Amino acid sequence: MQYTSFNPPARTLMGPGPSDISPRVLQALSRPTIGHLDPLFVAMMDEVKSLLQYAFQTSNPITMAVSAPGSAGMETCFVNLVEPGDKVIVCRNGVFGSRMLENVERIGGTAIVVDSPWGRAVDVNKVEDALKAHPDARFLAFVHAETSTGARSDAQSLCQLAQQYDCLSIVDAVTSLGGIALNVDEWGIDAIYSGSQKCLSCTPGLSPISFSEKAVQKMKARSHKVQSWFLDQTLVMDYWSSSESNKGKRSYHHTAPVNALYALHESLILLHQEGLAASWQRHAEMHTILRSGLEKLGIEFIVPEQDRLPQLNAVHIPEGIDDAKVRNIMLNEYNIEIGAGLGGFAGKAWRIGLMGYGARKENIALCLAALKDALKR
Ligand SMILES: *Cc1c(COP(=O)(O)O)cnc(C)c1O
Numbered sequence: 001m002q003y004t005s006f007n008p009p010a011r012t013l014m015g016p017g018p019s020d021i022s023p024r025v026l027q028a029l030s031r032p033t034i035g036h037l038d039p040l041f042v043a044m045m046d047e048v049k050s051l052l053q054y055a056f057q058t059s060n061p062i063t064m065a066v067s068a069p070g071s072a073g074m075e076t077c078f079v080n081l082v083e084p085g086d087k088v089i090v091c092r093n094g095v096f097g098s099r100m101l102e103n104v105e106r107i108g109g110t111a112i113v114v115d116s117p118w119g120r121a122v123d124v125n126k127v128e129d130a131l132k133a134h135p136d137a138r139f140l141a142f143v144h145a146e147t148s149t150g151a152r153s154d155a156q157s158l159c160q161l162a163q164q165y166d167c168l169s170i171v172d173a174v175t176s177l178g179g180i181a182l183n184v185d186e187w188g189i190d191a192i193y194s195g196s197q198k199c200l201s202c203t204p205g206l207s208p209i210s211f212s213e214k215a216v217q218k219m220k221a222r223s224h225k226v227q228s229w230f231l232d233q234t235l236v237m238d239y240w241s242s243s244e245s246n247k248g249k250r251s252y253h254h255t256a257p258v259n260a261l262y263a264l265h266e267s268l269i270l271l272h273q274e275g276l277a278a279s280w281q282r283h284a285e286m287h288t289i290l291r292s293g294l295e296k297l298g299i300e301f302i303v304p305e306q307d308r309l310p311q312l313n314a315v316h317i318p319e320g321i322d323d324a325k326v327r328n329i330m331l332n333e334y335n336i337e338i339g340a341g342l343g344g345f346a347g348k349a350w351r352i353g354l355m356g357y358g359a360r361k362e363n364i365a366l367c368l369a370a371l372k373d374a375l376k377r
Pocket of ligand 1: 017069070071072074096143145146147148172173174175195204205
């Protein structure tokens with residue numbers, strides 16, 4: 001067997017993630033690897049932290065990137081905060097809400113599930129009913145941007161309810177960060193996680209997270225050890241922070257993914273240079289352009305207009321159209337990836353992503369042209 005180097009084609013990524021990556025981020029990734037305790041690397045990590053605070057709009061000192069994908073960020077929030085026996089209200093309106101439920105159950109927490117239809121926002125009134133019915137609930141967990149359905153939930157109102165009913169909020173912002181308005185401090189979010197490969201347009205494999213002071217207090221008051229050694233924040237914090245706790249010294253916890261963090265640093269600089277509000281605005285504008293093109297092709301959106309995510313456009317596959325054939329033509333002849341339906345939407349929906357660097361006019365034009373051709377055939 002003769003092995004040769006892997007040379008992937010240059011695809012246009014317009015699915016649910018990973019998204020298109022800027023050449024600047026790919027260049028950053030290939031710079032020389034240095035030691036993860038090298039003072040220059042430590043200084044760069046401090047910048048990653050302050051850039052993440054900007055992206056999340058928070059001054060939380062515990063803001064960092066977990067060295068693993070978004071799912072590990074999710075797990076980090078749940079295993080550090082929820083203890084066996086804790087009651088958690090879990091909102092479920094798609095695949096990722098079900099994953100939150102799975103986390104709560106594995107920890108031995110008691111989950112109270114509030115279901116909302118797929119393709120719709122989480123029903124705020126139903127959540128309030130659940131909070132009233134369960135005054136002993138400690139947490140409210142929900143997905144801000146449901147990537148499986150393209151629905152956006154009202155994170156601000158949900159976090160306000162959490163505060164009103166004395167719960168800590170746990171928010172999935174994997175697809176929302178950088179793509180739609182998100183204000184961690186203003187909205188009073190207690191625990192939040194994201195992913196590097198959606199609207200931040202970085203390589204997959206890192207999960208930005210942030211914890212409020214209240215969340216940190218809850219962690220400190222734990223009566224059980226966190227069941228995961230790797231994700232235990234009390235241990236990782238000493239590695240990421242040059243704060244009082246470790247007297248400015250970084251101690252070894254695990255080897256940071258050095259080059260991946262160069263890439264995240266660069267992608268966050270791109271976001272900072274554009275400006276957060278400008279990035280949110282660009283996603284909204286690109287969505288409008290894509291929408292009118294799709295409507296001209298007779299393609300209909302699944303999510304009602306008021307609940308739609310600009311960065312994840314879930315549409316009905318037109319009657320009589322072969323799902324896989326269309327996606328294959330787009331991939332093999334146009335080098336464009338769009339997403340298939342997930343879970344209950346498999347075979348029924350396409351998910352067209354406009355995330356981060358991918359949310360550009362030329363991508364939309366190419367996608368619409370390829371889709372038009374594929375549909376005709
Ligand atoms: C992609 C995604 C995740 C999981 O992130 P991975 O990086 O794939 O582990 C979790 N939640 C939402 C809403 C997502 O879109």
